[in-house]
Amino acid sequence: MDILRFITCGSVDDGKSTLIGRLLYDSDSVSLDVLATLEKKRNATNSTDVDLALLTDGLKAEREQGITIDVAHKYFTTPRRKFIITDAPGHVQYTRNMVTGASNADLAIVLVDARQGVIEQTRRHTLLASLLGIRQFVLAVNKLDLVGYDEAVFQQIVADYQEIAGQLKLAHVVAIPLSALHGDNVVKRSKHIDWYHGPSLLEHLESVPVPADANPHEPRFQVQYVIRPQTEELPDYRSYAGRIQSGTYRVGDRVRVWPSGLETVIDVIEIDQKAVASATAPQGVVLSLRDDVDVSRGSTIVPVSAHPAVVRELEATLCWMDERPLRAGRKLLVQHHAAVVKASVTTILQKTDIETFESQGTDEAKLNDIVRVRLKTALPLVVDEYRQNRATGAFILVDEQTGATLAAGLVAATDPEYFTQEIPVEPAFSI
């Protein structure tokens, strides 16, 4: 059985938590004891329906305020598929939590309140989801019961959203009219929406293609941990543990080890102490090399034939997540998986306007801004562009003193010749 990881996004009060509650409830994924708690709450507040949002809003502050503050993960399985739901907050203040959810999702459900139509948060969240590499979108037009299940309202919102989808070149968008509160078109088809003939949300989630298991990318591997038992039986054993980030590795592959740049051959690949002939992403493996070259945590082992960029200067798109604005010249740390290096933001080139998706010049990045920057690193990084490889094109920026995660980073350009050119005109979000 395969897994589909999806995120729900949209503005506060669009009904994201209720939608997830409804999905779980109508697909029989809620246990009796949890239902009993909801029922108790319903009696206490004297309401007619149970509050399905309480299934995901688990924090005290969330219940007090009736909003989602942090990402919740929920799991459910149907005969067709296993699902991991990331319920992300809609409030602008918590945009970084939305980015957190989107970085690991295959599909985004963008909720729109039928009464409000497409608003700034719809644009912001669609932009962020597409920027982070999500390719499958569902436009869920919710609260249709509150507009009399009117087809014209739905069609207008679809038309407005198509404009966004066009600007961002989204290839796969499916629009579904629904009411999470009443369960219309969530799991079961709606009797109230007879003009709609497409699938219910769950039917669509069960049948949408999951990104293929076979990773089409070039082989990439980074060392997480060096295994050296130093026991009597294994005095000289030394091997390199890590997760294959993309592609396939085979015994006998000629590889280059960075940062030394030396060439060698993969002698042994082990999984659970058993030798295998080959292994593929995202498997965790242990590699042994033919020659005694310098390898430590953060080193990269890549085939000589399919080489990534090895750079000390690159251009990146950042989602800035810190209250303190970023200005050019700031020193910080780049964490590229197991590799952590000192770096400096040399130039802030431009930021993306959420309303128009156009780029404009800027000299700082404020909380939740999406900016294009130039970075210089103290040691070479072995990276790919994010649009080529979601695994090796991603990094985070970390504050050296506090340890705080400051930004999500996406490698946008690494070509050395590029840096002698004028500032590019392409928009920051085109990845």
Place this chain on the structure above:
Amino acid sequence: MDYLDRLEAEAIHILREVAGQFERPALLFSGGKDSIALTRLAEKAFRPGKFPFPLVHIDTGHNFAEIIAYRDKLVASLGEKLVVRKVEDTIRARGLREPGGKYPSRNPLQTYTLLDVIEEFEFDACIGGARRDEEKARAKERIFSVRDDFGQWDPKRQRPELWNIYNGRIRKGENVRVFPISNWTELDVWNYIQREKIALPEIYFSHERQCVVLPSGQLLGLSEHLNLDDTDEIVNRRVRFRTVGDSTCTAAVESDAASVDDIIQDLLLAKVSERGATRLDDNLSETGMEDRKRNGYF
């Protein structure tokens, strides 16, 4: 790749990040199925090397005897280091009050012992077997969860956790709780135990046991730690335990499931959640778990 392979690869990746990023990690071992699965994952992550961390057991003194026997056997066969710290000693050293009532749970007191052992060994990361499907506050927690100087968790100030890049950078005094099987469900753990043929403590399988019938109808294994009176009804039942905590606050379920296969069949039909079926202390208040976590509970 099968989804179990994916979950396994993710957990191994996280364990290796702990080994790579921290100087003094520990694996919190309760003797329950989740922490037992973690030791299997650690073998896959680090063999033929040693684990880069000791196993740490916070012993409430209210354990099931079978769990302690299993723990010692497992540690011996793994050849790894075990650190045991007793809640009993913390109560004495700090002059804490023993919990009262008929079913006195030392569960909340574990937090003191845990924070003390973290300080004693200067652990900078504690690996735990918590899963997001267990409880609504846990569903909100990151895989790398930073705790302050006082061991406190602040759900509003969690670090964003992007892709599978884990930021474990901390200041002195802070530490990180790490949950490698966050994305596993109860059923995933059982499927993994079945696939890997992992041995478990006997109490997970159907056996005859003297039980106290609680007002809720739940069954509690009879033990010397309960303060019973004449009104309590004691019965003999065929039971198993779905989760392993203190014998004073972990209820049994009636079951004939005698093997892992049987348990998986049971679970596929189960209509009640793991915690709902077995835990007494979560029901005290709606945010019981969140409150305990904020104070440093594992």
